[in-house]
Amino acid sequence: MSEAVIAEVQGNVAVLYMQSPPVNALSKSVRVGLIENINQALDNDKVDAIVISSKLALFSGGADISEFSGGNLEPHLPTVLDVIENAPKPVIAVLNGPAFGGGLEVALSCHYRVTFASNKVGLPEVNLGILPGAGGTQRLPRLAGVAKALDMIVSGRPEKASKLGGVFDLVVEDPANLLSEGMAFVQDVIAKGAKVRKTSDVEIDKASAPDELFAQYRQGLKKQARGFFAPERCIQAVEASVALPFEQGLVREGELFMECMASKEARAQQHFFFAERAAAHVSDYDKSTPTRDIKKVGIIGAGTMGGGIAMNFANAGIPVVMLELKQEALDKGLALIRKNYENSAKKGKLTQQAVEDRMALLQGSTEYEALSDVDLVIEAVFEKMSVKKEVFGALDKVCKPGAILASNTSTLDVNEIAASTSRPEDVIGLHFFSPANVMKLLEVVKAEKTSPEVIKTSMQMAKKINKVAVLVGVCFGFVGNRMIEPYGREAARLMLEGATPQQVDKVIYDFGLPMGPFTMGDMAGLDIGYYVRESRREFIAHDPSYCVVSDRLVKQGRVGLKSGRGAYMYEPGNRTPIPDPEVVQMAKEEAERLGIEQRDISDQEILERIIFPLINEGALILEEGIAAKSSDIDVIYVYGYGFPVYRGGPMQYADEIGLKKVYDAMCKYRDELGEYGSHWFEPAPLLKQLAEQGKRFADFKQ
Numbered sequence: 042m043s044e045a046v047i048a049e050v051q052g053n054v055a056v057l058y059m060q061s062p063p064v065n066a067l068s069k070s071v072r073v074g075l076i077e078n079i080n081q082a083l084d085n086d087k088v089d090a091i092v093i094s095s096k097l098a099l100f101s102g103g104a105d106i107s108e109f110s111g112g113n114l115e116p117h118l119p120t121v122l123d124v125i126e127n128a129p130k131p132v133i134a135v136l137n138g139p140a141f142g143g144g145l146e147v148a149l150s151c152h153y154r155v156t157f158a159s160n161k162v163g164l165p166e167v168n169l170g171i172l173p174g175a176g177g178t179q180r181l182p183r184l185a186g187v188a189k190a191l192d193m194i195v196s197g198r199p200e201k202a203s204k205l206g207g208v209f210d211l212v213v214e215d216p217a218n219l220l221s222e223g224m225a226f227v228q229d230v231i232a233k234g235a236k237v238r239k240t241s242d243v244e245i246d247k248a249s250a251p252d253e254l255f256a257q258y259r260q261g262l263k264k265q266a267r268g269f270f271a272p273e274r275c276i277q278a279v280e281a282s283v284a285l286p287f288e289q290g291l292v293r294e295g296e297l298f299m300e301c302m303a304s305k306e307a308r309a310q311q312h313f314f315f316a317e318r319a320a321a322h323v324s325d326y327d328k329s330t331p332t333r334d335i336k337k338v339g340i341i342g343a344g345t346m347g348g349g350i351a352m353n354f355a356n357a358g359i360p361v362v363m364l365e366l367k368q369e370a371l372d373k374g375l376a377l378i379r380k381n382y383e384n385s386a387k388k389g390k391l392t393q394q395a396v397e398d399r400m401a402l403l404q405g406s407t408e409y410e411a412l413s414d415v416d417l418v419i420e421a422v423f424e425k426m427s428v429k430k431e432v433f434g435a436l437d438k439v440c441k442p443g444a445i446l447a448s449n450t451s452t453l454d455v456n457e458i459a460a461s462t463s464r465p466e467d468v469i470g471l472h473f474f475s476p477a478n479v480m481k482l483l484e485v486v487k488a489e490k491t492s493p494e495v496i497k498t499s500m501q502m503a504k505k506i507n508k509v510a511v512l513v514g515v516c517f518g519f520v521g522n523r524m525i526e527p528y529g530r531e532a533a534r535l536m537l538e539g540a541t542p543q544q545v546d547k548v549i550y551d552f553g554l555p556m557g558p559f560t561m562g563d564m565a566g567l568d569i570g571y572y573v574r575e576s577r578r579e580f581i582a583h584d585p586s587y588c589v590v591s592d593r594l595v596k597q598g599r600v601g602l603k604s605g606r607g608a609y610m611y612e613p614g615n616r617t618p619i620p621d622p623e624v625v626q627m628a629k630e631e632a633e634r635l636g637i638e639q640r641d642i643s644d645q646e647i648l649e650r651i652i653f654p655l656i657n658e659g660a661l662i663l664e665e666g667i668a669a670k671s672s673d674i675d676v677i678y679v680y681g682y683g684f685p686v687y688r689g690g691p692m693q694y695a696d697e698i699g700l701k702k703v704y705d706a707m708c709k710y711r712d713e714l715g716e717y718g719s720h721w722f723e724p725a726p727l728l729k730q731l732a733e734q735g736k737r738f739a740d741f742k743q
């Protein structure tokens with residue numbers, strides 16, 4: 042007998058407990074265990090009813106995704122649910138904890154359901170690019186109502202049991218009473234004749250689900266579901282539950298499930314699911330590596346980044362000391378943080394008490410001595426090596442031994458910063474993304490001498506402040522910003538060759554990013570890129586066309602949204618970009634000056650010339666060991682740059698379309714674009730090698 046499910050006969054009731062740690066995933070052993078134990082309980086004359094529950098904190102987390110790669114998986118979940126639903130004795134699900142995906146489908150196939158009010162259940166399959174494939178799309182509408190089920194299945198969001206009246210036959214207030222009240226409910230079912238009640242027999246009230254319900258839902262979803270494959274199939278499956286008898290609805294659900302499973306979007310989303318988890322596994326430390334406690338944090342610089350970073354720690358209940366040179370700057374920084382919290386309170390996301398509690402965790406100081414007892418310092422001052430060195434020199438003097446000294450630099454050499462202290466093993470880069478209180482990504486930058494202990498502590502700290510950490514090495518721009526450089530450069534060059542900002546932006550938006558490079562540049566401020574170029578003129582001197590229009594705009598004070606003009610024009614108080622004919626004219630003049638012939642450029646060329654060099658840079662980053670695995674790069678791009686998750690990230694996208702295609706296109710542009718091409722389109726050796734071997738980036742191991 043499988044040990045993943047254990048049975049206890051309590052009087053006239055067989056209680057089956059799933060116990061497959063950590064989350065009761067419905068792996069083969071659980072499925073086999075359920076069938077075996079139900080059959081045994083049915084054969085036992087003393088048993089009048091069967092309860093399915095769990096010995097773990099969760100009822101069940103759903104399908105075992107490690108089984109997605111195949112193998113002999115029989116019995117499949119629908120077979121188990123058939124056994125449950127067709128059992129001649131009543132089967133009652135007692136949900137002692139959350140039930141997701143297949144876990145909820147098990148409960149839906151039972152004849153009765155019992156739980157406590159604050160428990161949560163959901164069908165999150167859509168997040169993996171698929172839909173509930175074991176009857177969930179047919180059973181949930183029958184119990185929860187069509188509108189509610191539609192929303193839960195398409196959004197993937199869990200819902201509280203107290204809001205799912207139709208699903209549960211008994212919802213107890215206090216979880217501590219679940220067992221006693223649940224068992225009393227079971228006895229009541231037995232006393233009333235032990236009736237079997239199949240969810241599949243429930244008639245859907247068609248009037249509750251008119252066509253307009255679906256039409257409206259589709260309309261409301263347009264923007265959010267842009268580019269995703271599964272949400273529309275989820276809607277169609279729920280439509281089938283209304284239009285078709287149960288058995289036919291199940292068949293339709295199965296067809297739609299298979300369509301989703303075969304989609305590139307599902308492959309990408311499942312890749313990303315594993316990529317995010319894999320990012321936490323790094324070879325720089327192991328279980329035996331000690332970590333340090335982070336009980337108090339210092340932040341230097343209360344500007345854009347310092348303020349946002351401080352909020353992360355205050356949100357996690359960790360006290361922060363913020364240091365500025367002048368009281369005025371400090372007051373301004375703290376006032377902005379308060380304003381941010383107050384705005385959240387106005388939107389109902391925080392209570393006023395929570396605002397005060399968080400503000401109370403933030404102390405300000407203009408004296409370095411205030412940092413003598415912090416466990417971690419994050420420097421977020423101006424992006425200038427001399428300033429950073431000065432700050433780290435001062436930190437070295439005041440911080441206690443064992444304090445972690447981190448820099449939020451975007452581009453500067455963390456090895457050089459570390460060398461300005463007497464303790465380089467304690468120095469690390471913690472590269473947050475703007476707005477730092479919102480963006481999930483944290484690039485953890487290990488320098489040459491950073492100790493494993495400091496790396497491990499930083500990776501764990503990231504989790505505590507609700508960030509997704511990716512470990513990277515030192516190079517200009519680290520992973521994310523280094524790869525965005527060719528992306529921005531090509532966008533600018535395409536404009537010289539005849540594309541307009543709006544054409545380029547539309548191609549990139551249609552590809553799935555939240556906005557194109559010109560809109561992004563205007564929003565961030567064109568001056569930011571300009572200052573980066575100023576610090577790197579020697580590396581771009583060989584390309585006289587490099588971002589020349591942007592340079593001209595900045596010199597004229599047209600730095601983007603904040604000045605009302607950049608690559609686009611803006612009306613006061615309005616963020617909508619308006620095409621600016623002067624910019625197009627400027628590009629024409631620069632092209633003439635540089636001897637670049639303007640022409641019509643196809644959308645395909647725009648896409649390839651912007652995205653492929655970004656991927657090529659990713660290949661260089663991989664072979665240099667700056668990122669340990671291609672999936673880490675994908676995590677950085679989805680969480681830091683809005684790369685569409687239904688493409689899985691740039692490296693997964695390249696793997697999906699085939700590296701040969703990327704390699705061939707790089708060679709083509711290298712050869713077609715003359716001197717410019719030979720400067721910027723040389724394929725990375727790793728791309729060439731993998732393309733020739735018919736392999737993928739995902740196959741590459743350091």
Ligand code: NAD
Binds near residue numbers: 423
């Ligand atoms: P900012 O100009 O908004 O803030 C810098 C703050 O540091 C200012 O308030 C300034 O008064 C203070 N400061 C300067 N020198 C100081 C010193 N010696 N001691 C104490 N305080 C000092 O800049 P920012 O955008 O917050 O950037 C800060 C750092 O974060 C830079 O290294 C930048 O590259 C990096 N970064 C910025 C972004 C972004 O999008 N803005 C994203 C990631 C990383």
